Amino acid sequence: MRIAEARVVVTCPDRNFVTLKLVTDDGLTGVGDATLNGRELAVAAYLNEHVLPVLIGRDAARIEDTWQFLYRGAYWRRGPVTMTAIAAVDTALWDIKGKAAGLPVYQLLGGRCRDGVTVYGHANAETVDDVLAEVGRYVDMGYRAVRVQTGIPGLASTYGVSGDKMFYEPADAALPSENVWSTPAYLNHVPTVFERVRAEFGPGLALLHDVHHRLTPIEAARLGRSLEPYALTWMEDPVPAELQEGFRLIRRHTTTPIAVGEVFNSIWDCQQLISEQLIDYVRTTVVHAGGISHLRRIFDLAALYHVRSGSHGATDLSPVCMAAALHVDLSIPNFGLQEYMRHTPATDAVFPHSYRFADGYLHPGEEPGLGVDIDEDLAAQYPYRPAQLPVNRLVDGTMHNW
Numbered sequence: 240m241r242i243a244e245a246r247v248v249v250t251c252p253d254r255n256f257v258t259l260k261l262v263t264d265d266g267l268t269g270v271g272d273a274t275l276n277g278r279e280l281a282v283a284a285y286l287n288e289h290v291l292p293v294l295i296g297r298d299a300a301r302i303e304d305t306w307q308f309l310y311r312g313a314y315w316r317r318g319p320v321t322m323t324a325i326a327a328v329d330t331a332l333w334d335i336k337g338k339a340a341g342l343p344v345y346q347l348l349g350g351r352c353r354d355g356v357t358v359y360g361h362a363n364a365e366t367v368d369d370v371l372a373e374v375g376r377y378v379d380m381g382y383r384a385v386r387v388q389t390g391i392p393g394l395a396s397t398y399g400v401s402g403d404k405m406f407y408e409p410a411d412a413a414l415p416s417e418n419v420w421s422t423p424a425y426l427n428h429v430p431t432v433f434e435r436v437r438a439e440f441g442p443g444l445a446l447l448h449d450v451h452h453r454l455t456p457i458e459a460a461r462l463g464r465s466l467e468p469y470a471l472t473w474m475e476d477p478v479p480a481e482l483q484e485g486f487r488l489i490r491r492h493t494t495t496p497i498a499v500g501e502v503f504n505s506i507w508d509c510q511q512l513i514s515e516q517l518i519d520y521v522r523t524t525v526v527h528a529g530g531i532s533h534l535r536r537i538f539d540l541a542a543l544y545h546v547r548s549g550s551h552g553a554t555d556l557s558p559v560c561m562a563a564a565l566h567v568d569l570s571i572p573n574f575g576l577q578e579y580m581r582h583t584p585a586t587d588a589v590f591p592h593s594y595r596f597a598d599g600y601l602h603p604g605e606e607p608g609l610g611v612d613i614d615e616d617l618a619a620q621y622p623y624r625p626a627q628l629p630v631n632r633l634v635d636g637t638m639h640n641w
């Protein structure tokens with residue numbers, strides 16, 4: 240079973256996606272997501288120029304050896320572009336292995352550890368009144384966990400608040416748009432939002448919030464403490480995580496659980512956060528953390544330290560990544576939550592998939608492999624459109640984290 244063909248498909252069914260498709264000499268196909276929001280063509284070029292030529296003729300069954308070849312063999316290790324490219328190859332090879340075995344990938348990973356994958360949705364609105372209605376909509380759809388983001392009084396736009404309530408797309412312009420940020424306004428407002436949401440929906444609903452890397456550790460400590468009465472499931476990315484020892488300071492001051500890691504690419508990025516028990520959920524996912532093989536390693540390390548998974552699942556991670564994530568989520572002992580931002584009908588049509596939402600859970604389905612594919616003819620009807628993520632400035636014009 241050798242890799243006979245490998246191609247990269249770039250398509251824009253409402254947003255850009257990069258997909259790797261592998262075909263074996265006995266006719267099996269496998270797909271892997273290679274989308275890096277706002278940097279799509281960098282990964283496509285890395286795959287086309289440096290990875291595809293070495294894949295042709297390789298034994299498709301040797302998933303781990305291929306991973307090691309691409310990781311160690313590049314000499315230049317890690318980084319989002321490299322690891323996303325490796326992830327795509329790894330994911331496609333797991334898809335092929337599942338099809339060759341006639342089994343869904345979660346069976347190859349050890350079988351089910353649970354009946355379904357609990358997901359959280361995104362309730363967002365400019366005002367608190369409107370966000371209450373949005374949370375109610377998610378509860379009515381069956382969600383057991385909801386992320387809550389609102390506008391901040393005095394700020395023209397805020398991360399996580401979108402016009403279209405089901406499909407959030409922050410990469411909104413060919414050149415980065417500029418947002419303005421005020422930490423004092425934010426810190427004052429957020430607890431008032433959760434006070435109302437908790438009062439309205441009671442203690443049973445899991446509530447989450449994404450800070451999106453905007454605070455310092457002491458500011459995050461204050462936020463975490465002020466949210467304690469509302470018992471959040473997690474406060475996400477409170478600070479940028481380059482300085483991991485900074486999380487010790489947050490931990491000293493608050494019991495609000497912390498989730499970090501959607502921008503991490505490898506086990507080395509989260510080793511300290513996990514082994515010092517500085518976080519409660521690790522948000523690494525298939526596409527940006529080296530594929531199914533490497534993500535499982537991260538989650539196994541996390542399991543030793545009471546850290547659970549909470550994989551990133553925003554709209555810019557394609558249905559191929561979502562399908563792969565569900566097979567991992569179903570099979571690991573320390574699953575926590577899976578983010579599930581729905582894709583648009585155009586995206587769903589380009590990526591036919593067997594996963595289904597029911598009663599607050601996603602189920603990957605029983606098809607051999609990952610249960611997802613790319614319709615290449617349809618994909619060709621949606622050419623790439625340049626789109627970048629916004630940047631963020633403080634009120635005085637200083638560059639800040641977006």
Ligand code: KDG
Nearest residue numbers: 276409449501552553555578
């Ligand atoms: O591409 C960036 C988005 O995926 C990110 O902003 C979404 O933070 C995010 C989340 O938690 O879904």
Ligand code: MG
Nearest residue numbers: 449475476501
């Ligand atoms: Mg996030």
